[in-house]
Amino acid sequence: MLRIAVPNKGSLSGPATEMLREAGYRQRRIDKDLTCTDEQNQVQFFYLRPRDIATYVGSGDLDLGVTGRDLLIDSGAPAEELMALGFGGSIFRYAARPGAVADVAELAGRRIATSYPGVVHRQLAERGVSAHVIRLDGAVENAVALGVADVVADVVSTGATLRQAGLEPFGEPLLESEAVLIRRSGMDGDGAVTQLTRRLQGVLVAQRYVMLAYDVRVEHLDRASALTPGIEAPTVSPLHREGWVAVQAMIARADLHRIMDELYEVGARAILATELSACRL
């Protein structure tokens, strides 16, 4: 049976469970449950702290896990990304009092507070900078006002927490993170792993694409189908009306309204967009 680690709390927990449910896997019914077995798909889910997940997967005690790219890198565990999952996005940055520090090179000898010492040590080593990294559990933005550190390195989402603490980000972001599916480094995926990743890809595609259908006169078909090339090619069927065809194609959700406007301009009518609930490409 495939054994998979899923975040039990925090920003990644709800979306991870939801995505697995959409991919057809049974998930725990209440937040207190530690495990859930999906007999039909032969998968057992273990609900663990997101920060611990790379450790379990890296040791080989669990086959796969859902965690943040930043947490994976921070752990230093021998695990690797199999696929990005499109949620839990964040940016990891340095911040300090305005004007105090302008660049990573100026961090030499400074005190840096962070919950991600692995990420920070790695980046400082790459840049050849020697600084003091102070590991805190959370609320690191307070560390500067309290005199514990000169600089913080933390997840920035809206930036509201930094502003509230009177801090400003500086330098290039250390990394851009999102939720990722991980496995032990160098492990070959067997059939069960391939089935899971294909199902998750299907959920991502269903989120990112919509099905578009429209009617168009035959003489405008080439211009219209150039706007909607689909995955292989658009499906074109005859209409029960001389000189007209019906066209169907998948398009990226982000382009939906632009493409609908342009189709209308080239003469397409009855342009309808439909949500996808699942797919295999």
Ligand SMILES: Nc1ncnc2c1ncn2[C@@H]1O[C@H](COP(=O)(O)OP(=O)(O)OP(=O)(O)O)[C@@H](O)[C@H]1O
């Ligand atoms: N606004 C955010 N704050 C913190 N982590 C975020 C945010 N948005 C996305 N993430 C991602 O969530 C993961 C951290 O999740 P984790 O559960 O450890 O912390 P959390 O969501 O802040 O929860 P808590 O602090 O309550 O434990 C990281 O991969 C991080 O990049």
Ligand SMILES: O=P(O)(O)OC[C@H]1O[C@H](OP(=O)(O)OP(=O)(O)O)[C@H](O)[C@@H]1O
């Ligand atoms: O840019 P923002 O939108 O303000 O979000 C970023 C903040 O959110 C997280 O903290 P969280 O609330 O999880 O508290 P923690 O530091 O105790 O984990 C993160 O550690 C930052 O402090």
Ligand SMILES: [Mg+2]
């Ligand atoms: Mg947090």
